[in-house]
Amino acid sequence: MSSPKPSTIRVGRRYRANRLDGPYDAIVIGSGIGGLTTAACLSKLGKKVVVFEQHYTAGGFTHSYDRNGYEWDVGVHYIGDMGADHTLGKRLFDHITDGQLKWAAMDAHYDRIFLGDKHIDLVAGPEAFAAELKASFPGEEQAIDTYLKYLKQVAGAMPGIVLGKVLPNLVSGPFRALAKRRAPDYLNRTTREVLESLTDNQELIAVLAGQWGDNGLPPAESSFIIHALIARHYLYGGYYPIGGASEMAKTIIPVVQQGGGEVFTYADVTDILIEDGQAVGVRMKDGEEVKAPLVISNAGVFNTFGKLLPENAPHLDYYREKLQHVKRSMASVCLYVGIQDTAENLDLPKTNLWIYPGPDYEGQVQRFLDDPEHTDIPLTYISFPSAKDPSFAERYPGRATIEIVAPGPYEWYEAWADQPWGKRGDDYEAKKEAYAQRLLEKLYEKLPQLRGKVDYYELSTPLSTDYFCRYEHGEIYGLDHTPERFEQDWLKPKTRIPGLYLTGQDVMTCGVVGAMIGGLLTTVAVSGLKGLPLAKRMFVG
16 A cells, blocks of 8 residues: 555644744753653753754654544553552653643553463452462462562662662762662563573463563563563553543643743754763754753664764763663564444454464564564554543544554665655565555454454554654664663763763663653753752652
């Protein structure tokens, strides 16, 4: 099918050089949720912040788009910890949106893990979660109870990891060493290693690790830190923003503007300006130079240290060597599906479907990469945004949407990387169409009532991720969450280059709340003592 026209959902103000209203206290490169969080928090501390976003709409992976009368989100499939005001994520969202962002709960059975023909549900609430698993795996009660205890212990160890990100260099090293000694010994082992220390039941291990697509690494490769943070994040269920994912940027931008700042779209930053060894501003694609004493990059570490900084930037060799110790995260495809009927009539669930051929995650992934056309897809994730959002039927009457995510390595599409978006040719479209049909079959297998009812669909590839979000290889989660990644003490807000800070998911972890915490940490690092009351209020309540 031919490439559709761009979206009409546009959040933020279109950039023009004559619309700049400096001087600004800080420049933020990129309007992903980490950048927006930093900008809003700094605005509330009295700073005038300008955010530059190269895309036509703000929000990064939290943006939405509509096409052919349908609306989809590109990355916000569900959020945890939004059902109670005392959680860090909820407090932070309320802070940066002035309480304007509202949430709808998903079904109590928020994730359904399919292992071949079998399925087990993850159920909201620790007691219900444990009861469902114990009913499905009799004899594994101790392993399940110990697993939940481990999740709690990892959460207890996180303040030490977080504090190490913002303490001055002189004390951060000894503090991290002390925090590491006090942390449980399994903290940064691989997820599979930890789970196999609890049980030898591979099906139970597969169910516990069934959300591995939320960080992009199968359990033998991921750190137990990221597994535990994600699992605990959803332990009380999943939530969806009422009005769709674009409501995030829509409700945050006014807070940035309250401080005199602005969020500009179509605002492509090409260079970070360095003068006398420090960051002093940015150069835009139109040649305009914008100065500020603080430059905060939400563009990811590979873009920041590999593309945006000039060769004379101080410590550049140090950072480029450090980049050798981290890897880009998985790339994926997403099939956006539209149906001319309501979610209610179609019986679409408020439950996410995780579809696996069986419990051997690592083997399935490798066999698929070796022979993708003749091997079953190792992970298919299906989400139903129109069922989750109670406002959808009012905004798009008689319509329903579905999103299907699956692995899609950049190398599959690399041959078309130099072709313009929307004009990559028949071979590219044919390759997309073949995969789209396979994903639709996965949908029909689980929801046979949908066969013959699909009105519209389109497949997004890693090349789209690069075009819209500037992740060159389609790495939706920034950096791989391996044990080595969590040993990198340079992944923190304050860089060695005076005036330059990092924010977003590379600072802390992937996920909306992980990137937001990165934004909060950057605010604290930038503000020093002035930011400590904010940190205390967010982390302690």
